[in-house]
Amino acid sequence: MRRRTRALAVLVAAGLVAPLAACGPGDDGTPVLTWYINPDNGGQADIAASCTDAADGAYRIETQLLPRDAASQREQLARRLAAKDSSIDIMSLDPVFIAEFAEADFLAPVPDDVADATTKDVVQGAIDASSWKDELVAIPFWANTQLLWYRSSVAEAAGLDMSKPVTWEQIMQAAQDQDKLLAVQGAKAESLTVWINALVEGAGGHIIDNPEAPADEVELGLDTDAGRAAAQIIGDIGTSGVGGAGLPSEDEPASLTVFQGDRGSFMVNWPFVWSSTQGAVEAGSLDQSLLDDIGWALYPQTVEGSDARPPYGGISLGIGAFGKHTDLAYEAAQCIVSPDNQAEYFVTNGNPAASIEAYEDPDVQKAFPMYDVIRDSLDQAAPRPQTPFYNEVSTGLQQTWYPPADVNPDSTPPASTEFITAVLQGERLL
Amino acid sequence: MNAQTGPAAEPPTHGRHAAPSTTEDRPTDRAPRDDARRGAPDAEARAARSDRARAEARLGWYLAGPAFVVMLAVTLYPILQAVYDSLFNYKLTAPDDRSFVGLNNYVVILTDPVWWQALWVTLLITVITVAIELVLGFALALVMHRAIKRLRGLLRTAILVPYGIITVVSAFAWFYAFDITSGYVNHWFDWVPGIGPDLNWFAQQGTSLVVIIASEVWKTTPFISLLLLAGLAQVPGDLEEAAKVDGATAWQRFARVIVPNMKAAILVAVLFRALDAFRIFDNVFIMTNGANGTEVLSLLAYRTSIGQLQIGMGSAISVLLFLCVVLICFVAIKLFKVDLAGARGEK
Numbered sequence: 001m002r003r004r005t006r007a008l009a010v011l012v013a014a015g016l017v018a019p020l021a022a023c024g025p026g027d028d029g030t031p032v033l034t035w036y037i038n039p040d041n042g043g044q045a046d047i048a049a050s051c052t053d054a055a056d057g058a059y060r061i062e063t064q065l066l067p068r069d070a071a072s073q074r075e076q077l078a079r080r081l082a083a084k085d086s087s088i089d090i091m092s093l094d095p096v097f098i099a100e101f102a103e104a105d106f107l108a109p110v111p112d113d114v115a116d117a118t119t120k121d122v123v124q125g126a127i128d129a130s131s132w133k134d135e136l137v138a139i140p141f142w143a144n145t146q147l148l149w150y151r152s153s154v155a156e157a158a159g160l161d162m163s164k165p166v167t168w169e170q171i172m173q174a175a176q177d178q179d180k181l182l183a184v185q186g187a188k189a190e191s192l193t194v195w196i197n198a199l200v201e202g203a204g205g206h207i208i209d210n211p212e213a214p215a216d217e218v219e220l221g222l223d224t225d226a227g228r229a230a231a232q233i234i235g236d237i238g239t240s241g242v243g244g245a246g247l248p249s250e251d252e253p254a255s256l257t258v259f260q261g262d263r264g265s266f267m268v269n270w271p272f273v274w275s276s277t278q279g280a281v282e283a284g285s286l287d288q289s290l291l292d293d294i295g296w297a298l299y300p301q302t303v304e305g306s307d308a309r310p311p312y313g314g315i316s317l318g319i320g321a322f323g324k325h326t327d328l329a330y331e332a333a334q335c336i337v338s339p340d341n342q343a344e345y346f347v348t349n350g351n352p353a354a355s356i357e358a359y360e361d362p363d364v365q366k367a368f369p370m371y372d373v374i375r376d377s378l379d380q381a382a383p384r385p386q387t388p389f390y391n392e393v394s395t396g397l398q399q400t401w402y403p404p405a406d407v408n409p410d411s412t413p414p415a416s417t418e419f420i421t422a423v424l425q426g427e428r429l430l
Numbered sequence: 431m432n433a434q435t436g437p438a439a440e441p442p443t444h445g446r447h448a449a450p451s452t453t454e455d456r457p458t459d460r461a462p463r464d465d466a467r468r469g470a471p472d473a474e475a476r477a478a479r480s481d482r483a484r485a486e487a488r489l490g491w492y493l494a495g496p497a498f499v500v501m502l503a504v505t506l507y508p509i510l511q512a513v514y515d516s517l518f519n520y521k522l523t524a525p526d527d528r529s530f531v532g533l534n535n536y537v538v539i540l541t542d543p544v545w546w547q548a549l550w551v552t553l554l555i556t557v558i559t560v561a562i563e564l565v566l567g568f569a570l571a572l573v574m575h576r577a578i579k580r581l582r583g584l585l586r587t588a589i590l591v592p593y594g595i596i597t598v599v600s601a602f603a604w605f606y607a608f609d610i611t612s613g614y615v616n617h618w619f620d621w622v623p624g625i626g627p628d629l630n631w632f633a634q635q636g637t638s639l640v641v642i643i644a645s646e647v648w649k650t651t652p653f654i655s656l657l658l659l660a661g662l663a664q665v666p667g668d669l670e671e672a673a674k675v676d677g678a679t680a681w682q683r684f685a686r687v688i689v690p691n692m693k694a695a696i697l698v699a700v701l702f703r704a705l706d707a708f709r710i711f712d713n714v715f716i717m718t719n720g721a722n723g724t725e726v727l728s729l730l731a732y733r734t735s736i737g738q739l740q741i742g743m744g745s746a747i748s749v750l751l752f753l754c755v756v757l758i759c760f761v762a763i764k765l766f767k768v769d770l771a772g773a774r775g776e777k
Contacts, residue, residue: 075736082522082739104523188721246610248633248722254611388523391738402721403633426519429544429730429747430738 031059031325033332035090036066038073038315043349044092051335059328061090070094070190074391081106081320088320089329090336093138095129095316095383096190096390099211102132103388108319108326110136118337125381126354130316132386133212137318139333140354142342144313145377146198146268147370148297154180154265155295165308167301168199168233171266176242180265183255184237186247186404193384193394194311195268196401199230201309201382202302208385208393215389215424220417227413229302231401235412238404248403260286268299270313271374275350275367296370298377309382314354352378395430396420509752516746522739535746544730545747549754552726555639556707559646560700566647567654567699574655575662593652601716604645608632635723642713642724650706654699661695662688701762705755727751 037044048061055061066073074097080088081101093101101107115136119127126140148166155162158174175182185191200207205226209219221227237243243250244258252269256276259267267273277294280286299310317336319329335341342353343361352374358364359375368374385393400416401407422428516535520528539545570589577585592600608615608631619625631637665688673687689696711728718724720733731751735744 071737075739078523078739079736082525100523104525106523188719245628245630245633249610249630257611395733395738426743427538429539429542429743430733 030057031328033059033061033089033323033325033329034087035061035063035332035336036077036088036092037063038066038070038092038094039068040351041349043345043351046348047336047341047345050341051332054335055332059325059332061332066092070096071391074100077101078104078106081322084322085320086322086324089323089325090333091318091320092141092315093318095138095312095314096386096394098130098138098316098318099132099386100388100390101318102137106318106321107137108321108323108329110139110319111330114139114330114334117334121339121356122354123356123375123378125312125378125383126314126316129312129314129383129386138316139319139330139337141315141317141337142345142351143354143378143381144270144352145374145381146194146270146299146311146313147373147377148300149259149267149269149273150295150297151259151264151266151293152295153293154178162295162297165298165301167304169304171300172233172237172240172242175265176240178265179263180242181244181258181261181263182237182242182265183250183259183267183269184243184247185251185255185268186234186238186243186402187249187251187254188398188402189251190394190398191251192402193397194313196230196234196397197382197384198268198299198309198311199233199302200226202299202306203227203229204303204306205230206385207397208387211385211387213387215426218387218389218393218421218424220420222413223417224413226302228409231407231409231412233302234401234404235407235409238407243404248405260290271352271368271370272350274370296373298373298380307380310377310380312378312381312383314351354378389424392423392430393420396423399430509749512745512748512752515741516743516749518742520740520742522741528742531742535743536750538743539746539750544725545750547723548725548727548730551639551724552708552710552728555643555646555710555726556704558643559650559707560703562643562647563651563654563703564696564700566651567658570651570655571658571662574659589655590652592649593656595649597649597712598716600649601645601713604641604648604713605632605717608641632718633722638718638722638724642710642717645713645717646707646710650703653706654703657695657699657702658692661692661699664695665691697762697766701759701766704758704762708755708758709751727754 035044035048045063048063052060066076073092073094077088077091077093078097078101081104098107118139119136122140123143125145126143127136129143130136130138130140148171150162150171152162154174157178158170160166160170160174172182174180185195197207200222203226205224206221209221210217213219238247244263246254246258250258252272255267255269256273258264259269259273260277260280274294274296277286277291281288281291299308301308317333319326319333323329337355339353339355339357339361342355343358343364345351346353346358347361347363347367350368352368352371353359353364356375359371365371384390387393396419397416400419401412406412419428423430517530517532518528519531519535574582574586574589607613610616610628610630610632613631615631616625616627616629620627629637631641669687669691670683673683678686709728710726711732714720714724714726714729715732720726720729727747728751731744731747734740734747738744
């Protein structure tokens with residue numbers, strides 16, 4: 001009896017101490033770099049392992065998982081960095097929070113040679129998204145963009161030539177005429193901001209005219225022709241019912257479900273939908289005929305004749321300012337973002353590379369037949385506003401441009417401008 | 431905590447019980463009579479007992495002291511810190527721009543419709559859930575109390591299962607059941623007028639609140655029925671039997687004998703549940719995240735201080751939320767005379 005108690009005590013003690021050991025250097029004195037990763041299909045952990053091997057004892061990379069959605073990732077990292085957490089060496093950062101983190105001095109400055117090496121042959125959208133005040137503050141890792149996915153049967157029946165750019169107006173009409181559903185993200189979430197930004201930018205406007213300004217001087221560009229054009233499209237989709245009853249709670253996975261269903265027609269969504277649908281067909285839950293029916297094109301135009309500005313997403317690597325080995329962390333980051341690793345990550349996890357070179361990889365071209373459209377889309381893509389107050393702006397948009405059926409081109413743009421300005425000046429609650 | 435302030439520690443309070451107006455308190459005069467009978471040897475016993483009472487009080491402090499200190503550290507300190515922080519304009523990612531603004535944060539909050547809307551929704555959820563749970567909980571408590579011995583264990587376990595489930599998990603379960611793309615509720619209940627495959631429960635305020643309230647009721651009714659079961663167990667069986675012999679109907683026995691005798695337990699159950707319901711967070715966070723006018727105060731405080739990292743404004747909201755909770759406690763204890771000691775059978 002007593003022996004069992006003692007054994008239990010040893011176990012408990014070991015359980016309490018073991019996590020502490022992870023904080024110090026490895027058993028053999030190798031510096032340990034902790035990489036906070038966003039959840040994926042294991043690709044970042046694989047890269048961490050292969051870079052640890054390649055470092056040949058110079059450092060060891062260990063991964064720590066962050067929450068699933070970008071907002072929670074930011075919350076966790078910002079709280080810890082505000083407390084000067086030295087265990088954060090490398091972070092997988094959503095580009096929308098880079099400005100905020102850079103402004104708060106949470107990111108270690110990028111050495112010039114690293115900046116040169118990691119921006120060579122990289123899509124421009126990724127470099128823009130990783131910069132703050134014209135300086136690179138994070139390392140581009142992978143770059144994401146939304147495409148227009150369509151059911152060839154529906155496009156054909158509507159007589160649309162999908163080899164040429166189409167407009168929102170056209171796809172709405174096509175879906176409506178055939179009593180089909182248009183799959184867009186109308187949920188009150190970050191995906192709504194992604195949509196609004198793409199529409200406003202596509203009409204030649206910007207949500208924020210001076211993103212580098214302090215909070216009380218920020219000027220919004222919503223109450224303009226571009227803002228009204230965007231509101232017109234969202235309002236039309238909301239009121240006409242072409243988005244379906246699920247629109248006010250539709251996020252990206254829900255959009256994919258609608259698109260795969262009997263009434264699927266057109267969808268704007270990230271490339272993960274391709275690997276996801278392929279997986280579902282292989283598993284037998286979807287028909288091969290559905291996969292054959294799916295086509296892809298550049299994001300629809302807001303205004304006929306002017307180039308669409310597709311949404312930009314992805315991940316850049318930030319190096320924690322309070323880590324003990326920032327030099328090693330930059331070395332490791334360079335290894336992580338090598339074109340080979342990006343290509344591998346693209347193929348295995350479905351996340352498009354930021355490096356142009358990676359698109360030449362035959363495995364990439366085989367796994368993603370739409371690789372050229374993705375690359376072109378990334379070149380045209382417009383990032384969401386890069387401001388330290390991104391969270392306020394994005395949440396403010398989600399409060400005022402929701403639900404889609406209530407969006408009105410005459411009232412929504414001025415109302416949201418007034419509301420977000422008041423929030424930024426600390427006069428309103430969000 | 432009552433161990434130190436109760437009769438054992440302060441024998442003089444006995445005096446009040448010993449002098450009742452015997453004509454008015456017919457139903458409860460059993461206790462005073464006991465006291466009166468014990469009255470004679472009381473004087474000499476008092477000296478001997480006070481030593482023991484003092485030792486007991488000391489033991490009480492030894493036992494409760496560490497917990498008391500921990501409580502101060504984890505509740506009082508953060509509350510004071512929040513009050514202090516609420517006087518500043520302070521964003522976690524811009525610590526250098528911190529500035530003292532006095533009560534300005536409170537002015538902004540109290541003049542903002544967002545706050546009043548959230549307060550209204552919170553009160554609505556609190557009142558409706560507590561009312562439903564009180565009725566349901568009472569029914570379940572009676573069932574548990576009256577069930578035959580062999581079924582009792584099984585029945586109590588079955589009733590308590592929802593309470594054992596983590597709130598986030600139950601919120602997700604309810605969310606997916608009602609969700610328009612993956613839920614089954616719309617298919618199973620499409621014979622009910624108003625429910626059909628095109629009903630998006632989470633697209634408007636009314637239906638969202640129905641699901642939120644239903645999940646809250648499902649999850650926490652066991653808690654209220656447990657407290658009521660404890661109260662039921664305190665109702666003396668002979669009172670009920672006497673009423674039965676006198677020819678009282680089942681309803682009369684319930685309304686005139688059982689309920690008055692467990693009033694303290696009912697009020698404590700309602701108070702605890704109301705305080706809990708007022709701080710509702712998980713269900714709303716998971717199901718709507720405050721969309722369509724379903725924002726509650728806890729979610730507003732969370733989004734402001736954790737989401738936007740506005741420590742000053744968020745602290746001010748938290749302080750106001752805390753004051754609301756204090757107000758509920760005050761109203762319950764002072765106006766409704768909820769007696770926490772009475773519910774534990776210490777009188």
